[in-house]
Amino acid sequence: MTSSKIDAKIPGGSLEDKWTTYRSTVHLVNPSNKRNLEVIVVGSGLAGASAASSLAELGYKVKVFCFQDSPRRAHSIAAQGGINAAKNYQNDGDSTYRLFYDTIKGGDYRAREANVYRLAEVSGNIIDQCVAQGVPFAREYGGLLSNRSFGGTQVQRTFYAAGQTGQQLLLGAYSSLQRQVGMGTVKMYTRHEMLDVVTIDGKCRGIIARDLVTGKLERHFGHAVLLCSGGYGNVFYLSTNAMGSNVTAAWKAHKKGAFFGNPCFTQIHPTCIPVSGDHQSKLTLMSESLRNDGRIWVPKKKDDPRKPADIPEDERDYYLERRYPAFGNLVPRDVASRAAKERCDAGYGVGTSKMAVYLDFAFNTKRYGQVEANKRNLHNPSEEEIIRLGKEVVKEKYGNLFDMYEQITGENPYEMPMRIYPAVHYTMGGLWVNYNLMTTVPGLYALGEANFSDHGANRLGASALMQGLADGYFVIPYTIGDYLSEEIRTKAIPTDHEAFVEAEARVQESIDKLMNIRGTKSVDHFHKKLGKIMWDKCGMARNVEGLKSAIEEIRELRAEFWKDVRIPGTANEFNPELEKAGRVADFLELGELMCKDALERNESCGGHFREEYQTEEGEALRDDENYAYVAAWEYMGDSKYELHKEDLKFENIKIAQRSYK
Amino acid sequence: MSGNMNLTLKVWRQKNKDSKGLLETYNVKNISPDMSFLEMFDVLNEELITKGEEPIAFDHDCREGICGMCSMYINGRPHGPKRGVTTCQLHMRSFKDGDTIVVEPWRATAFPVIKDLSVDRSAFDRIIASGGFVSVNTGNARDANNIPIPKDDADTAFDAAACIGCGACVAACKNASAMLFVSAKVSQLALLPQGQPERYMRVQSMVGQMDEEGFGNCTNTGACEAECPKGISLSNIARMNRDYIAAGLGSE
Numbered sequence: 019m020t021s022s023k024i025d026a027k028i029p030g031g032s033l034e035d036k037w038t039t040y041r042s043t044v045h046l047v048n049p050s051n052k053r054n055l056e057v058i059v060v061g062s063g064l065a066g067a068s069a070a071s072s073l074a075e076l077g078y079k080v081k082v083f084c085f086q087d088s089p090r091r092a093h094s095i096a097a098q099g100g101i102n103a104a105k106n107y108q109n110d111g112d113s114t115y116r117l118f119y120d121t122i123k124g125g126d127y128r129a130r131e132a133n134v135y136r137l138a139e140v141s142g143n144i145i146d147q148c149v150a151q152g153v154p155f156a157r158e159y160g161g162l163l164s165n166r167s168f169g170g171t172q173v174q175r176t177f178y179a180a181g182q183t184g185q186q187l188l189l190g191a192y193s194s195l196q197r198q199v200g201m202g203t204v205k206m207y208t209r210h211e212m213l214d215v216v217t218i219d220g221k222c223r224g225i226i227a228r229d230l231v232t233g234k235l236e237r238h239f240g241h242a243v244l245l246c247s248g249g250y251g252n253v254f255y256l257s258t259n260a261m262g263s264n265v266t267a268a269w270k271a272h273k274k275g276a277f278f279g280n281p282c283f284t285q286i287h288p289t290c291i292p293v294s295g296d297h298q299s300k301l302t303l304m305s306e307s308l309r310n311d312g313r314i315w316v317p318k319k320k321d322d323p324r325k326p327a328d329i330p331e332d333e334r335d336y337y338l339e340r341r342y343p344a345f346g347n348l349v350p351r352d353v354a355s356r357a358a359k360e361r362c363d364a365g366y367g368v369g370t371s372k373m374a375v376y377l378d379f380a381f382n383t384k385r386y387g388q389v390e391a392n393k394r395n396l397h398n399p400s401e402e403e404i405i406r407l408g409k410e411v412v413k414e415k416y417g418n419l420f421d422m423y424e425q426i427t428g429e430n431p432y433e434m435p436m437r438i439y440p441a442v443h444y445t446m447g448g449l450w451v452n453y454n455l456m457t458t459v460p461g462l463y464a465l466g467e468a469n470f471s472d473h474g475a476n477r478l479g480a481s482a483l484m485q486g487l488a489d490g491y492f493v494i495p496y497t498i499g500d501y502l503s504e505e506i507r508t509k510a511i512p513t514d515h516e517a518f519v520e521a522e523a524r525v526q527e528s529i530d531k532l533m534n535i536r537g538t539k540s541v542d543h544f545h546k547k548l549g550k551i552m553w554d555k556c557g558m559a560r561n562v563e564g565l566k567s568a569i570e571e572i573r574e575l576r577a578e579f580w581k582d583v584r585i586p587g588t589a590n591e592f593n594p595e596l597e598k599a600g601r602v603a604d605f606l607e608l609g610e611l612m613c614k615d616a617l618e619r620n621e622s623c624g625g626h627f628r629e630e631y632q633t634e635e636g637e638a639l640r641d642d643e644n645y646a647y648v649a650a651w652e653y654m655g656d657s658k659y660e661l662h663k664e665d666l667k668f669e670n671i672k673i674a675q676r677s678y679k
Numbered sequence: 680m681s682g683n684m685n686l687t688l689k690v691w692r693q694k695n696k697d698s699k700g701l702l703e704t705y706n707v708k709n710i711s712p713d714m715s716f717l718e719m720f721d722v723l724n725e726e727l728i729t730k731g732e733e734p735i736a737f738d739h740d741c742r743e744g745i746c747g748m749c750s751m752y753i754n755g756r757p758h759g760p761k762r763g764v765t766t767c768q769l770h771m772r773s774f775k776d777g778d779t780i781v782v783e784p785w786r787a788t789a790f791p792v793i794k795d796l797s798v799d800r801s802a803f804d805r806i807i808a809s810g811g812f813v814s815v816n817t818g819n820a821r822d823a824n825n826i827p828i829p830k831d832d833a834d835t836a837f838d839a840a841a842c843i844g845c846g847a848c849v850a851a852c853k854n855a856s857a858m859l860f861v862s863a864k865v866s867q868l869a870l871l872p873q874g875q876p877e878r879y880m881r882v883q884s885m886v887g888q889m890d891e892e893g894f895g896n897c898t899n900t901g902a903c904e905a906e907c908p909k910g911i912s913l914s915n916i917a918r919m920n921r922d923y924i925a926a927g928l929g930s931e
């Protein structure tokens with residue numbers, strides 16, 4: 019039974035009508051009252067920028083915070099492959115229901131139906147909005163929008179702008195945000211880091227932020243606070259996330275009463291550039307869109323010394339096509355990642371480390387070349403001519419990704435297959451939110467990757483951009499009214515209120531504590547160690563012993579961190595090491611909770627693969643009887659957490675074992 | 680697994696915007712050719728921290744060449760010796776064992792130094808806020824495919840939109856002009872039907888803001904285009920100039 023401490027507030031009515039009915043009955047705030055209501059938005063990625071600009075357009079007074087030097091640099095900028103929307107422009111059978119269905123199934127039946135349906139419903143509006151802003155999506159010769167396929171679906175519903183979709187979407191949202199900044203309706207605080215939320219009488223009323231240039235702490239009041247602070251994949255140290263991505267905002271909120279949902283649900287992305295040495299500071303994704311045109315294989319023979327091009331077709335194992343004929347190279351990420359690990363663990367990996375598989379474009383380059391030759395009316399083109407034409411097509415589709423691959427590895431992917439391996443990429447877990455996107459702290463919301471809401475145990479490709487923008491453009495502008503309509507009589511609370519004073523003092527205390535350790539080891543030293551524990555024991559495969567020992571190891575590492583970390587410089591200046599230290603301190607707590615959550619969930623589902631629970635063919639074995647719930651963890655003090663469960667009901671979809679065969 | 684390159688680095692150190700800076704010399708050893716330039720800095724910083732010295736502050740985030748945050752002026756060239764590459768995507772295989780590498784921040788009046796290699800580029804945000812957008816509120820849009828756009832226009836707009844706002848163009852220019860950056864945004868929107876209603880107003884406001892920020896004039900030397908990591912073309916400046924002149928004629 020769902021814990022009495024949480025209420026998902028799912029509106030009544032049939033699945034198709036919930037959102038429409040909600041929108042037409044939710045309480046509104048009249049325009050003159052909106053001017054007196056202040057909203058704080060932490061984060062300027064797709065979720066934050068879209069929410070802030072939309073709320074400012076409606077008339078709210080908005081403040082936005084980000085730690086980079088410009089809102090345009092939020093991590094969303096790095097998204098490559100695309101954004102989903104159920105437009106059915108390709109006439110290939112797509113619909114709101116199908117996107118809903120694919121997302122629930124892709125998430126291995128661990129997401130909330132009502133939220134996912136709403137997401138699918140508004141997906142089309144997102145594309146309209148972005149195009150109106152001037153986002154240059156890829157187009158066909160007829161001038162209409164182009165689509166491609168992503169994993170876990172059999173329709174083409176992914177909109178894209180070469181391999182820079184996130185950049186173009188974020189620049190669209192950023193320009194809307196800057197427009198409001200120019201009009202004075204949004205005040206932007208760059209190079210600022212939120213370090214705590216302030217609660218008064220049980221409601222969230224503001225934040226404490228540090229100006230990263232001067233080191234000064236600031237107090238900011240808001241009638242409501244939206245955390246749009248992104249995901250926490252960097253708890254693994256190596257991930258595809260930007261260097262600064264962190265859990266601090268969400269974690270501080272968690273410690274102030276916001277429950278943390280499904281912390282162990284992590285997405286390991288199958289196609290990333292493999293680790294090349296100890297110096298490695300991050301991993302680079304090669305977009306899932308490449309699996310449209312790239313075929314994944316390993317040699318059939320162990321330790322085959324031949325160059326990939328010299329290995330004949332019948333000596334190659336296209337293992338995804340072999341194991342999953344229906345979806346082939348386009349199986350969802352969790353499935354593709356595990357399959358790559360399985361081949362490498364069995365000794366079939368390639369490259370010097372043997373921890374890589376091939377992603378090969380030769381076949382499709384040739385196919386494209388042929389099509390292109392036909393289009394151009396070339397009769398009997400030579401093999402070279404075909405390949406040259408094919409390479410042009412591939413370049414147009416993925417040029418920037420191919421260049422990036424060559425920069426990093428020194429190898430030319432137009433000439434030889436890429437070598438790829440899975441890497442940490444995204445976190446489905448995050449702050450628990452209800453249908454309104456509100457956390458368990460009234461007035462505190464979480465949007466985008468920072469919340470747990472829509473992707474269950476595995477996110478489908480191109481759905482994070484969709485969710486971030488849905489939350490910001492189309493959901494929060496309505497759902498926030500439900501709360502703020504009750505707040506119109508609340509005057510702005512002066513920041514000399516004792517709750518602000520106290521919160522600031524506590525933040526100051528913890529900064530002083532960090533600065534005063536003056537130990538011997540760098541922050542990165544601890545971060546790398548934590549990452550290794552997490553990757554080995556709470557990564558692609560998990561088991562009871564591993565998780566138990568991970569919890570012990572993390573506790574020891576945390577104690578050592580607080581005794582021996584060295585932070586140079588002072589706290590009242592620009593000090594990137596201090597910033598990192600605060601973030602790693604929070605990761606050292608989160609890591610433990612992730613392991614605890616993984617240990618508690620005695621089943622395999624999506625990205626959470628517990629070795630004890632698998633089918634004979636090595637597929638994830640869910641336990642719907644006992645685990646069809648969201649785990650929402652309440653912070654109860656140092657290393658103490660209480661589990662609350664939100665039961666998931668599937669009334670509009672038949673729950674079944676996921677099959678991509 | 681480290682490598683075998685040994686290098687001498689001369690790095691700009693400056694405590695804050697009000698203090699004077701100077702080049703300090705450091706030796707780094709066992710650098711692998713597979714490291715990125717920033718990873719080489721990570722190695723150096725780790726060493727400095729262990730020795731009890733202050734690490735070098737520099738901006739970076741995505742390390743994938745897309746966020747535009749990294750910004751080092753390497754051997755007299757923004758983002759270093761390779762064309763079409765940001766500092767974070769520059770790899771040490773582009774250097775030789777024994778090399779001396781000079782690393783400075785972007786230099787421009789409009790980009791004051793914050794510390795060491797970090798500068799303040801908020802002028803770029805203010806330029807965008809002055810007009811780098813289409814005024815369309817959320818929910819006002821019609822169906823996306825109601826606005827067909829010829830593929831060539833869409834592609835050219837996309838090429839302009841690829842700008843990452845890094846500021847290398849300013850750092851490369853002897854006049855510290857921001858024309859390439861501003862023209863990229865102006866062009867992107869001028870090439871698309873959505874951008875037409877505000878086309879001439881936009882170019883005037885953005886150029887006005889650019890001048891106010893203290894960027895220099897453009898004298899067509901083309902250094903910006905040569906150093907731009909995203910290949911933003913000079914033809915955008917020409918397009919912007921045409922629009923700017925047309926806007927002036929229209930308003931008189």
Ligand SMILES: Cc1cc2nc3c(=O)[nH]c(=O)nc-3n(C[C@H](O)[C@H](O)[C@H](O)COP(=O)(O)OP(=O)(O)OC[C@H]3O[C@@H](n4cnc5c(N)ncnc54)[C@H](O)[C@@H]3O)c2cc1C
Nearest residue numbers: 061062063064065085094099100212248466467480482483
């Ligand atoms: C390499 C890569 C490629 C991807 N490609 C795709 C794709 O093709 N399609 C897709 O759908 N998804 C993709 N994703 C996932 C997707 O990009 C992210 O999930 C999404 O962009 C997250 O957006 P967000 O707005 O929630 O957070 P982010 O964009 O991460 O923004 C977080 C914001 O919060 C701010 N912030 C964080 N903490 C604080 C703090 N304490 N104080 C102040 N500010 C703070 C940051 O400054 C930043 O502005 C990709 C992810 C990666 C890593």
Ligand code: SF4
Nearest residue numbers: 842843845846848907
């Ligand atoms: S035009 Fe080029 S150099 Fe200038 S900011 Fe844009 S990407 Fe950087």
Ligand code: FES
Nearest residue numbers: 740742747749767
């Ligand atoms: S760090 Fe993002 S572009 Fe270099």
